[in-house]
Amino acid sequence: MLVEKNVPLQHCNTFGIAARAHALVRVHSEDDVRALLADPLWGRRPPLVLGGGSNIVLTGDVEPVVLKMEIKGMRLVGETPAAWIVEAGAGERWHDLVAWTLQQGLPGLENMALIPGTVGAAPVQNIGAYGVELQDRFDSLDAIDLATGQGFSLDAAQCAFSYRDSVFKHVPAEPVGQRLDQALPRGMGLAGRAVITRVRLALPKAWKPDMGYLDIERKRAESGVDQPTAQQIFDWVCEIRRAKLPDPEVLGNAGSFFKNPTVTAEQCADIIAREPRIVHYPLADGSIKLAAGWLIDACGWKGKTMGKAGVYERQALVLVNRGDKHSADASVTGGEVMTLARAIQTSVYERFGIRLEPEPVVV
Numbered sequence: 001m002l003v004e005k006n007v008p009l010q011h012c013n014t015f016g017i018a019a020r021a022h023a024l025v026r027v028h029s030e031d032d033v034r035a036l037l038a039d040p041l042w043g044r045r046p047p048l049v050l051g052g053g054s055n056i057v058l059t060g061d062v063e064p065v066v067l068k069m070e071i072k073g074m075r076l077v078g079e080t081p082a083a084w085i086v087e088a089g090a091g092e093r094w095h096d097l098v099a100w101t102l103q104q105g106l107p108g109l110e111n112m113a114l115i116p117g118t119v120g121a122a123p124v125q126n127i128g129a130y131g132v133e134l135q136d137r138f139d140s141l142d143a144i145d146l147a148t149g150q151g152f153s154l155d156a157a158q159c160a161f162s163y164r165d166s167v168f169k170h171v172p173a174e175p176v177g178q179r180l181d182q183a184l185p186r187g188m189g190l191a192g193r194a195v196i197t198r199v200r201l202a203l204p205k206a207w208k209p210d211m212g213y214l215d216i217e218r219k220r221a222e223s224g225v226d227q228p229t230a231q232q233i234f235d236w237v238c239e240i241r242r243a244k245l246p247d248p249e250v251l252g253n254a255g256s257f258f259k260n261p262t263v264t265a266e267q268c269a270d271i272i273a274r275e276p277r278i279v280h281y282p283l284a285d286g287s288i289k290l291a292a293g294w295l296i297d298a299c300g301w302k303g304k305t306m307g308k309a310g311v312y313e314r315q316a317l318v319l320v321n322r323g324d325k326h327s328a329d330a331s332v333t334g335g336e337v338m339t340l341a342r343a344i345q346t347s348v349y350e351r352f353g354i355r356l357e358p359e360p361v362v363v
């Protein structure tokens, strides 16, 4: 196990924020995690797990040791009557997995093409796009308990997925002595308590295109294709994302900065009475999801800049780095991003009475 010291993290987070890790270990296998946990110097404090750094805001140097997840490998590992089971290492890029499954003739992930980040990070916030979420294709995952070094597996129910949420985002309620390699206690959070090493996905044998999202339906209508292939949907999703979302290689960002908030039907009726144009989607449970991008846009934030943090011109839900993401001195700071985020939260609250919740992890 090699512990690197005083490591710049600017190229390890898609915002391009210049912060340093006091110590960093590149994890290529489960044994690398166990070696770190067994080390008397580094194993005492919970590490910070870093995947592609596409959903994180670094507000300063990182004191805990950083585990940079680089476990690789993608393979077909099994089948059920309804699905092919594919397994990928936590350190694979999510988009590479989507492309690889299509090359293998195993469709099902195409709506989630081009989402930045790694496979290991995907279950943490239950990534999703264009009508499909990770939980719709999830089989199981392997993880290591950071308190004991024991490996364990979780199925979808144990991951407790919901919109941009899972057991990995919640702080443990149980004492550290609780064993995770046995049944996971109900309602237990795993934030800071476990690291995901491998993820298995269930790809439907009877594949059907998922066309429920307006942007995709528009592409279908434009192309005149009635029954698109998975590759066509993959291409359309890539085109839609490239047109709407900034490429983090060029303009630093962490994707959607806020979650789309959910309100009751009564609250929504009240807001619609004042703002008839508000973009909203009814959910199965009777509640209503509002488009956070629309709310922020309506408050006049699109294209605005505060310090070196800005609101993207083409999608108000995305905060961007207006500094130089390749320069340690001229890049945006985590503090500037959070100051802008708080100003947006305040103005959306003052106008609509709705509290926006950030999507990325703030460290």
Ligand code: EPU
Pocket: 128, 129, 130, 131, 244, 245, 254, 255, 256, 257, 258, 259, 260, 279, 291, 292, 293, 294, 297, 302, 314, 315, 316, 317, 359
């Ligand atoms: N809108 C505006 N102004 C804006 C932005 C959006 O009026 O500046 C309106 C749009 O016109 C549209 C609605 O808001 O009617 C929703 O916008 P969009 O379809 O772009 O999707 P979103 O709700 O902003 C979500 C996800 C994205 C995902 C897309 C497509 C969240 C927080 N974000 O964005 O995920 O790609 O849907 O499924 O749920 C991410 O999580 O990082 C991410 C990019």
